[in-house]
Amino acid sequence: MNQLQVADRERLEAFAREIRITTLKELGHLGFGHLGGAMSIVELLAVLYGEVMKIDPQNPQWEERDWLVLSKGHAGPALYATLALKGYFPMETLFTLNQGGTKLPSHADRNLTPGVDMTTGSLGQGFSTGLGVALGHRLDGRDNYVYIILGDGECQEGQIWEGVLFGGNAGLDNLVVFVDYNKQQLDGYIDEINPLGDLRAKWEQFGWHAQEVDGHDVAEIYAAIQAAKAAKGKSSVIILNTVKGKGCHFAEGVKLNHHMRFTQEQIAEAIERLEGGRQN
Amino acid sequence: MKLTLDSRAMKDVYIETLIKLAEEDQRIVVLDADLMHSNSTIRFMETYPGRAINVGVQEANMIGTAAGLAATGKIPFTHTFSCFNTRRALDQIYMSVAYAKLNVKVVGTDPGITAAYNGGTHMPLEDMGVVRGIPTMTVIEPVDNVMMEALVKDIAYLDGPVYLRVNRKEPVQIYAPGTEFEIGKGKVLTEGDDLTLIASGIMVAESLKAAELLEQKGIRARVVNIFTVKPIDKELIVKCAQETGAIVTCENHNVINGLGSAVAEVLAENCPVPMERVGVQDLFGEVGSVDYLQKRFAMTAEDIAAKAEKCLARK
Numbered sequence: 001m002n003q004l005q006v007a008d009r010e011r012l013e014a015f016a017r018e019i020r021i022t023t024l025k026e027l028g029h030l031g032f033g034h035l036g037g038a039m040s041i042v043e044l045l046a047v048l049y050g051e052v053m054k055i056d057p058q059n060p061q062w063e064e065r066d067w068l069v070l071s072k073g074h075a076g077p078a079l080y081a082t083l084a085l086k087g088y089f090p091m092e093t094l095f096t097l098n099q100g101g102t103k104l105p106s107h108a109d110r111n112l113t114p115g116v117d118m119t120t121g122s123l124g125q126g127f128s129t130g131l132g133v134a135l136g137h138r139l140d141g142r143d144n145y146v147y148i149i150l151g152d153g154e155c156q157e158g159q160i161w162e163g164v165l166f167g168g169n170a171g172l173d174n175l176v177v178f179v180d181y182n183k184q185q186l187d188g189y190i191d192e193i194n195p196l197g198d199l200r201a202k203w204e205q206f207g208w209h210a211q212e213v214d215g216h217d218v219a220e221i222y223a224a225i226q227a228a229k230a231a232k233g234k235s236s237v238i239i240l241n242t243v244k245g246k247g248c249h250f251a252e253g254v255k256l257n258h259h260m261r262f263t264q265e266q267i268a269e270a271i272e273r274l275e276g277g278r279q280n
Numbered sequence: 281m282k283l284t285l286d287s288r289a290m291k292d293v294y295i296e297t298l299i300k301l302a303e304e305d306q307r308i309v310v311l312d313a314d315l316m317h318s319n320s321t322i323r324f325m326e327t328y329p330g331r332a333i334n335v336g337v338q339e340a341n342m343i344g345t346a347a348g349l350a351a352t353g354k355i356p357f358t359h360t361f362s363c364f365n366t367r368r369a370l371d372q373i374y375m376s377v378a379y380a381k382l383n384v385k386v387v388g389t390d391p392g393i394t395a396a397y398n399g400g401t402h403m404p405l406e407d408m409g410v411v412r413g414i415p416t417m418t419v420i421e422p423v424d425n426v427m428m429e430a431l432v433k434d435i436a437y438l439d440g441p442v443y444l445r446v447n448r449k450e451p452v453q454i455y456a457p458g459t460e461f462e463i464g465k466g467k468v469l470t471e472g473d474d475l476t477l478i479a480s481g482i483m484v485a486e487s488l489k490a491a492e493l494l495e496q497k498g499i500r501a502r503v504v505n506i507f508t509v510k511p512i513d514k515e516l517i518v519k520c521a522q523e524t525g526a527i528v529t530c531e532n533h534n535v536i537n538g539l540g541s542a543v544a545e546v547l548a549e550n551c552p553v554p555m556e557r558v559g560v561q562d563l564f565g566e567v568g569s570v571d572y573l574q575k576r577f578a579m580t581a582e583d584i585a586a587k588a589e590k591c592l593a594r595k
Contacts, residue, residue, distance in 0.1 A: 069348075110351070111381050118351065119380035122371050128341045129376050132348020132356075139309070139330065140352070159372075162341035 002226040004219045008051065012218040015085070016046035020247045021271050022081035026094040028267030033097070034106070036257035038078035040182040040215065040242040041149060045082045047221045048147055057087040060114040066144055067133050069118040071126025072151035072180065073107035074259075080104050080113065088115035124157030126150075127177070131167050134175040145229075148177045153185030156194050167235045168207030176228045177208075177237040180215065182244035186258040203237045215240025249273055249280045283452050283485055286425050291389065291448040293425040295320040297432040298357065299327050308436060309349055311335060312359040313342045319359045319389055319448065339364045343372035343386070350382040355436055362388030362404035362445060363395070366411055378414045378441050385435055386411075387444045391421070392532035393573035394447045394482065395565065403565025409537020411443040412510050418463065419510040421445040421481045426455040427507065434463055445481065452485035454505065466513040472500035475526035475592055477584060478517065480506055480539050483530035483558070486574070489581035490530075494588055501588060512542045514550070521551040526591045528556045530584055535559040554594035556587040 004012070020042045027033040049055070053066040070079050077097060084091050089103065096102040103112045107121030118133070120126035130148035137144045154160060167175070179199060183190050190196060203210040209231035213220040221240070228236035244258070245251030248270050251260060273280065302308040302324070310332045316322040325332035335342045339360055346356035358365075365388040366373065377384045388407055395403040411417050418438060422428040428446075435442050454469065461467070469484070470491055479487040484505050491501040502524055506513060521527055527547060529540040540557030547555060560577045574580050 109380075118348070119375065122375045124340070125344050125372055125376045128344020128372070129348035129351065129380075131341075132345035133351050134348070135333070135345065136349045136352025136354050139349075139354070159340045159344065162335075162338035163344075166335055166338065166341055166345070 002223055004222045009219050012046050012050045015050040016043045016218060017274055018085060019045055019078065019082050021274050022085060022094065023078045024248065024267050024270055026077050026081055026097055028262065028264060029095045030097055032259070032261045033077060034074040034258065035248060035251050035260045035262070036184065036244040037072060037151060037180065037182065038075045039246045039248050039251065040244050041075055041078055041180050042247065043216045043218050044149065044178055044180070044221055044240060045078060047218050047225070049082050049086055051222060052225055053145070053147070055086070057115065060088060064144065067117040067146045069120065069126045069130035069133065069146065069148045070108045071120050071130065071148055072123070072154055073120030073126060075149070076104070076106060076108045079108060079116065083113070083115040123151065123154040124159030127160055127163040130175070131163055131170070131172065134172040135170065137174055138172065144174065146175045148175070150177060150179045152179055152181045152183065152190055152196060155179060155196055155199070164203060164206045164208070170235065171233050172235045173232050175235055176225060177235070179237065179239045180242055181239050182242040184244040184255070184258065188255050199239050207234070209234040209236040210239065211237070212239040212241065215242035216246055247274060247280050252280050283488060285450050286453045287450065288425055289449055290422070290425055290428055290446060290451050291320040293428050294432065294446060295323050297429050299324055301433055301436055302328055302331065305355070305436070307353060307355045309333070309354045309356045310359070311342050311346050311356055313337055313339050313364070315360055321359050339369040340372050343369045343384070344376045346384045347372070347376035347380060347382045350384050355383060355385070357385045357387055359387045359389065361395070361402060362391045362407045363402050366404065366407040366443070370410060373411065373441070374414055378416050381416070383439060383441065385442045385444060387446055389446045389448045391445045391447060391481065392560070393565065393570055393577065393579070394449060394532065396570050396573065397567060399567035400565040405534040405560045405565055406537065408445060408509050408533050408539070409541065412537065412542065416440050417510060418442045418508065419445070420463065420508050423481060423484045423505055423507055424451045424454045426453070426457055426459055427461055430459070430461050431463070438463060447482060451482070454484055461507070464508045464511050464513060466504050466506040466508070466516045469503040469505055470501070472502035473524050474500045475528065475588055476502040476504055476520035476524045477528050477530055477588065478504045478506055478520070478539070478543055479530035480509060481532045483532055483579065486579065486581045486584055487530045490584035490588065493581055493585040499588065499592065506539060506543070509539055509542055512546060514546050517543055517546045518550045521547055521553045526554045526595050528558060528584065528588050528591050531559040532579070533559055534562055536562055554591050556591040558584050558587050
């Protein structure tokens with residue numbers, strides 16, 4: 001099935017809302033954090049963990065599992081919320097985010113968090129390690145899929161373009177790369193800093209099966225993943241047009257929303273709005 | 281002691297040993313960044329085409345890809361000149377490999393002045409120092425083919441990242457065939473009780489020659505080969521300091537942050553004795569033959585002997 005049934009779509013939308021609210025609670029407890037880029041990948045996480053990925057939360061190291069490499073490691077809090085909701089660890093653990101001795105550091109760490117497959121944080125590096133994981137599985141003749149999430153600001157890194165060239169030539173059809181194209185980076189708007197130009201054309205030029213979809217539409221994301229998997233012999237990328245801070249009324253549309261400080265009241269209001277069925 | 285040049289290049293002995301090991305262990309994979317002919321890794325690719333990857337000229341992506349392969353249970357050995365390793369891909373070696381606890385063996389060739397005709401741009405005089413500061417990293421500089429052949433397997437099966445500093449060319453033979461080595465343990469090559477010369481890499485042969493020069497003057501120098509710069513053999517260094525009372529380090533590296541610094545750290549904390557460091561005195565590399573560069577940077581047996589006498593005078 002390349003299209004989601006209505007019931008599945010509604011289920012994934014509900015899961016996305018749950019991830020968003022849980023992430024807000026997790027970050028809200030701390031009072032600051034990488035809010036913008038966590039909010040923009042929520043629908044993707046809902047589709048991956050709610051529908052697509054082969055996982056076993058009771059056995060995070062399961063050999064047959066699909067892997068996720070969150071190359072934009074600063075979005076860790078959204079991934080942690082998703083993993084907690086899936087049962088990888090207790091929900092209370094989310095409130096230890098960034099505290100000394102926690103299993104949940106600001107940036108994703110494969111050695112600390114059950115369900116985190118790769119250590120990331122220094123931008124550009126998760127992409128190469130993800131390519132290596134996909135190569136390793138292919139070498140062993142296994143059918144595990146590898147999903148890599150890149151940031152758009154991250155695509156300014158030279159290592160990304162090393163990987164795009166190498167990955168395009170390697171034809172890794174057990175791999176799907178996502179670019180969270182929310183048009184903003186730490187210092188502001190990408191187009192005002194160092195624009196990425198026609199991203200899809202660039203990846204295509206490097207030999208990738210490239211698609212561009214609405215990154216907040218679970219059905220579009222799902223369909224694109226199916227199309228990516230059908231592109232045999234080619235590495236695939238899906239560029240997700242997203243909004244940084246999506247679904248959080250005080251972050252969405254704000255220029256400097258990469259890392260923010262917020263009050264308990266702001267978080268409570270954001271959660272109330274989402275629970276009331278609003279989009280932000 | 282008569283010192284002779286081995287007829288086999290160290291890079292060939294390295295790759296032949298790795299090929300042999302890879303025959304029995306499918307987990308071993310080789311990555312190179314467009315230096316397969318320089319590093320002889322092309323021979324691994326010819327033997328196991330499915331387990332060798334030439335990523336082209338992209339060192340950062342090579343180290344990252346290797347880390348990913350390690351995460352799936354492979355034992356990757358990455359290769360490039362030392363200068364492109366620890367300068368260019370340091371962040372990848374640090375985070376994707378060491379911090380992530382992934383079992384990658386980072387092989388850097390043409391260390392220090394052995395980069396010779398590639399000149400100053402290609403002359404890594406800081407590589408050991410750079411990787412020495414990364415927790416969990418083991419730093420090894422094999423001195424000859426006997427040691428190389430003996431250590432490759434231990435390096436492959438050491439659970440953790442290793443930086444292997446490899447002189448590609450024909451080395452002076454130091455050890456008798458069949459000699460056994462233990463990572464982290466130094467080797468005493470000649471006995472002596474006036475002072476100790478602690479050397480690594482190509483400077484081991486120079487130290488042995490220096491010991492002979494000193495002997496002519498009635499000075500009995502002990503020569504020790506520290507081939508594991510990290511973790512360093514603290515016990516042996518302290519013993520030498522206690523028994524000989526003076527230490528001269530000899531390295532093909534900047535004297536800052538390399539073997540000399542590592543030894544000085546041990547001495548300062550445990551048994552301070554007069555010490556001198558032979559090596560590049562915080563200068564950039566230059567183009568020229570190894571012989572020329574050894575003289576240029578005061579790294580000959582005569583230079584070692586002179587530093588030894590200076591050190592003895594401070595005893």
